[in-house]
Each structure stands twice: as structure tokens, then as C-alpha cells.
Amino acid sequence: MSLLDRAAALDAADPLASYRDRFLPAPSVVSYLDGNSLGRPLAATADLMDDFVRDQWGGRLIQGWTDGWLEWPLTLGDRLGAIALGAAPGQTVVADSTTVLLYKLARAAVDARPGRRKVVLDTDNFPTDRYVLEGIAAERGLALHWIETDPVTGIEPAQVAEAVDADTALVLFSHVAYRSGWLADVPEINRIAHEAGALTLWDLCHSAGSVPIALDEWGVDLAVGCSYKYLNGGPGAPAFAYLRHSLQDSLRQPIQGWMGHRASFEMGPGYEAATGIRALLSGTPPILAMVPAHANLDMLAAAGIEAVRAKSLLLTGFVLELADEWLVPLGVEVVSPRSAERRGGHVTLRRPGFEQLLEPLWAAGVIPDYRRPDGLRIGPAPLSTSFTEVYQGLAVLRDLVEKHQ
Missing domain, CATH: 3.90.1150.10 (Aspartate Aminotransferase, domain 1)
Structure with a gap:
């Protein structure tokens, strides 16, 4: 043949x-052959966008906020969690960009481990991940511990075991390495990090919608990812963040905006964080940019x-x-x-x-x-x-x- x-x-x-x-x-x-960088648009997405602009935005105007728009970050997050991330409800939110969510979660994580001064990451991770942690380390007086990874492969559990210790606050790696496509052993790396008392943050940008993910089962603490690759959300589509239930009362993200307030429309003095995953929100949700997610999640659920x-x-x-x-x-x-x-x-x-x-x-x-x-x-x-x-x-x-x- x-x-x-x-x-x-x-x-x-x-x-x-x-x-x-x-x-x-x-x-x-x-x-x-570039679906791992920008997914193609669905015909259903074009129809949904036209309907949204003409009927929902154009027809309902500001009343659309009371029609459910305000809940989209949470309802779409729950759908995404169930269909693609192996996450129970109330742990995933759609918002911001990958970079902003990485900053929110990483800053919250290191602040939740006071007295620990070390953050572990690898040299061949995507630039945003490295740059964000460099900035946080400078802000909080932390030390970055760099693991040299082979660009042909990726992070190995044995390397993590050698790097983490009682001074480690956080480890950050990619589930699928952006350069080589290496699929990391998330459960084993989580186990090693947790034994040292560190939190784990995973970048899912190159795996969400392509590789089965089981965040709850694997014991992941925090995760972020984008929706414009295998999830076909379009250029600049909003990202998503995962924060497991048991950490939601103790981690506080640093960008305090009105949408993360316990009562956004009271607009009162002083910031009081919302309970649960809503506390990861900051500004007004990018509703128009979320529209494609409805069609994409329908398709992924069916397939x-x-x-x-x-x-x-x-x-x-x-x-x-x-x-x-x-x-x-x-x-x-x-x-x-x-x-x-x-x-x-x-x-x-x-x-x-x-x-x-x-x-x-x-x-x-x-x-x-x-x-x-x-x-x-x-x-x-x-x-x-x-x-x-x-x-x-x-x-x-x-x-x-x-x-x-």
C-alpha cells in the first residue's frame, strides 16, 4: 500500500x-497543520456570532447582562471542566488571557506558602510562563530554581524530585511541552511536589481539547490554558483557570476588580472577595469573545x-x-x-x-x-x-x- x-x-x-x-x-x-497554534472556525460559530450581535447584543442591549451574560465565566467554565478537563463544577472559570491568569494563580500560590522562597520551573517552558514567574520572583523576593530540560523531550519526575524541598512554594510546568509535544507525567510530578509541601500549577494550553485531562483525579492544585488552539475559540479568545475546591478559601488572587467582589453591584467601599471560583474574576467578562465557546464545547462533547x-x-x-x-x-x-x-x-x-x-x-x-x-x-x-x-x-x-x- x-x-x-x-x-x-x-x-x-x-x-x-x-x-x-x-x-x-x-x-x-x-x-x-497549525491547529496547535490557532484552531479553525466552525460554521456554527459564525452563525452564533451573527445571532449574538444582531439579536442578543443588538436586541437586548444592556438587558443582556440579566439574561445570563454575567454567569458565562462560571457556566462555561463548568462545561469546559466537565468536557475537557476532568474537573467537577465550581473549579473552572473562563476569563482574561493565559498570561493574566498565570499571574493571578502563581502570585496567589506563592503568597499561600509564606516562608517558602523557591519556585521550580523548567528552561524550555513557553516564554510567558517563564516571564511571569520572573516578575513574581522579583516582586516577592523569591528564588527561581531552573530545571534544564531536553527540548527533544520534557520535564521528568526524577528532575522534579531532585529540585523540590521544604523551601519550595510552587512548581510550574506544561502538561504538553510547546516545543517538542512531550506529555508530562502530571500525577507523579504532583505527588512529588505535594510530598515536599509545594503547590502545583500546570499550563494546559497545548493539551486542552486534544489530550484527556483529569485535574481532580490527578490532584492538580491550579491550572491555566487558552481556548484558541484545539478549542477553536478564535484569535485572542479568553483563557481559563482551574483552582481546586480545597484551596479556594485560602488563596487570594492579587488583581482585585469589581467582578471578583462578593457583591459586584453594591459598588461599596473596600474589597471583599467573592466566595468560590468567582473570586478569580477581576474585570468585566469578555462576553463577545466567549460566544464561540458554546459551539466548540457542543462539538467536543459530541465527539x-x-x-x-x-x-x-x-x-x-x-x-x-x-x-x-x-x-x-x-x-x-x-x-x-x-x-x-x-x-x-x-x-x-x-x-x-x-x-x-x-x-x-x-x-x-x-x-x-x-x-x-x-x-x-x-x-x-x-x-x-x-x-x-x-x-x-x-x-x-x-x-x-x-x-x-
């Missing part, structure tokens, strides 16, 4: 194939995260198969886990000079993701990507690499 025939056979056997029809077409795109994960592993496995057959002989290196147990939703390929191939790739309708200094991330979103699309995209990449040898 040729690789093209294999792609066709995988498409024919794909139980999620019909979901591709739910997305708006992009006529100039032959192969979209099921386990089925999404099964297809994701087949897609990335096919990427590895094509890379080994076509690209490795041309000097391209696979710098992502080959083990399905440790592989997230994308595969990174590395070769000097890849940046020069971006323009011709885009001109040919092939859109991967590039990460300096020389990595191409291939991120096929399971609900919007076919195996034939992966074949077509990597075939163009192969031809360009051959041409630029």
Missing part, C-alpha cells in the same frame, strides 16, 4: 471524519475527548511515518517523542534553514507552525484535519527540502 493509499484508508476508517464538514472552508489552504485523542495519536503517528520515509533521509530530525504514551498533539521537525521554507510553503497552501531557531511544528487538529491533508502537506515540504538541499 502506498502512503497515499494508506492516508485514504485511514480517512475511510475515521469515525470522526464527518466533523471536518463543521468547519468553515479555506479555499486557498491545501493543508492546515468525546477519548475519540479525539485516539485520532490525534493516529495523525501524529502518520506524521512520524511520513517523516521517516521522506524527510529523515534528507537531513530532517524528529525532535518529538515517538512513544504514544509521552506524545501530545503535535510533532516537531528540525533542520537548519526551515525558516526560508515558510514563504514557499504558504504559497503552496501548506501552513505549519515555525519555532526558532529551526523547528517546524506539525499540529493536525483531530476534528478538522484529514490524513490525506497531512500527506499533501508533508509531500510539499519534502519537495521543498529536496529543492533546497
Whole structure:
């Protein structure tokens, strides 16, 4: 069987194939391989946005706040928690950006461990995570303990065990490493951190909507993530935060705004935090930007995260198969886990000079993701990507690499 025939056979056997029809077409795109950076829009999202602008916003105007808008951060958070995060109600909120929520949770966490001066993180985590913790360390007089991680893999439990001690307040890692796609062992790292008395904060940006997550079962303390990748929320879509029930009375986030007040519309003197997860809110919720979440969560609930994960592993496995057959002989290196147990939703390929191939790739309708200094991330979103699309995209990449040898 040729690789093209294999792609066709995988498409024919794909139980999620019909979901591709739910997305708006992009006529100039032959192969979209960047779902791990920005998901494609649903046709239902366009309909919902039009209805919201014309009927809800345009028709109800300010009365919409009493129609339920004010509760969206919590109701959508609960839906997201149930469908994608393994979180019981009352622990997830949709608000702000990933950066702002990271700051809120990390500041609250270190303040909840007074006397502990150490924060543990890794050198290859996403820049925002590192930058936010650098700022908090400067604000609070903390010391950052950097774990050197192999960019080809990611954080290992043994490394965490060597780093944490009785002085550690917080550890922060990504569930799926943004560069390599390494899938961290969250339960084991949590166990190690908790034995030392530290809190754990997980970045779920590259796993939410692609990889099954069980925050409650794994004993996660805090987590954040974005909704514009595998959750298809659109550019700049609001992020989400998770704070487990047992910590909600003791952690206080530092950005005190009116929406996190116990009685927002009393507008009285002095700040009194709301109870529960609502206390993570600060300003007015980004209601218009939340509209796509309704359609996206409906779709993910119908498909099921386990089925999404099964297809994701087949897609990335096919990427590895094509890379080994076509690209490795041309000097391209696979710098992502080959083990399905440790592989997230994308595969990174590395070769000097890849940046020069971006323009011709885009001109040919092939859109991967590039990460300096020389990595191409291939991120096929399971609900919007076919195996034939992966074949077509990597075939163009192969031809360009051959041409630029």
C-alpha cells in the first residue's frame, strides 16, 4: 500500500471524519497543520456570532447582562471542566488571557506558602510562563530554581524530585511541552511536589481539547490554558483557570476588580472577595469573545475527548511515518517523542534553514507552525484535519527540502 493509499484508508476508517464538514472552508489552504497554534472556525460559530450581535447584543442591549451574560465565566467554565478537563463544577472559570491568569494563580500560590522562597520551573517552558514567574520572583523576593530540560523531550519526575524541598512554594510546568509535544507525567510530578509541601500549577494550553485531562483525579492544585488552539475559540479568545475546591478559601488572587467582589453591584467601599471560583474574576467578562465557546464545547462533547485523542495519536503517528520515509533521509530530525504514551498533539521537525521554507510553503497552501531557531511544528487538529491533508502537506515540504538541499 502506498502512503497515499494508506492516508485514504485511514480517512475511510475515521469515525470522526464527518466533523471536518463543521468547519468553515479555506479555499486557498491545501493543508492546515497549525491547529496547535490557532484552531479553525466552525460554521456554527459564525452563525452564533451573527445571532449574538444582531439579536442578543443588538436586541437586548444592556438587558443582556440579566439574561445570563454575567454567569458565562462560571457556566462555561463548568462545561469546559466537565468536557475537557476532568474537573467537577465550581473549579473552572473562563476569563482574561493565559498570561493574566498565570499571574493571578502563581502570585496567589506563592503568597499561600509564606516562608517558602523557591519556585521550580523548567528552561524550555513557553516564554510567558517563564516571564511571569520572573516578575513574581522579583516582586516577592523569591528564588527561581531552573530545571534544564531536553527540548527533544520534557520535564521528568526524577528532575522534579531532585529540585523540590521544604523551601519550595510552587512548581510550574506544561502538561504538553510547546516545543517538542512531550506529555508530562502530571500525577507523579504532583505527588512529588505535594510530598515536599509545594503547590502545583500546570499550563494546559497545548493539551486542552486534544489530550484527556483529569485535574481532580490527578490532584492538580491550579491550572491555566487558552481556548484558541484545539478549542477553536478564535484569535485572542479568553483563557481559563482551574483552582481546586480545597484551596479556594485560602488563596487570594492579587488583581482585585469589581467582578471578583462578593457583591459586584453594591459598588461599596473596600474589597471583599467573592466566595468560590468567582473570586478569580477581576474585570468585566469578555462576553463577545466567549460566544464561540458554546459551539466548540457542543462539538467536543459530541465527539468525546477519548475519540479525539485516539485520532490525534493516529495523525501524529502518520506524521512520524511520513517523516521517516521522506524527510529523515534528507537531513530532517524528529525532535518529538515517538512513544504514544509521552506524545501530545503535535510533532516537531528540525533542520537548519526551515525558516526560508515558510514563504514557499504558504504559497503552496501548506501552513505549519515555525519555532526558532529551526523547528517546524506539525499540529493536525483531530476534528478538522484529514490524513490525506497531512500527506499533501508533508509531500510539499519534502519537495521543498529536496529543492533546497
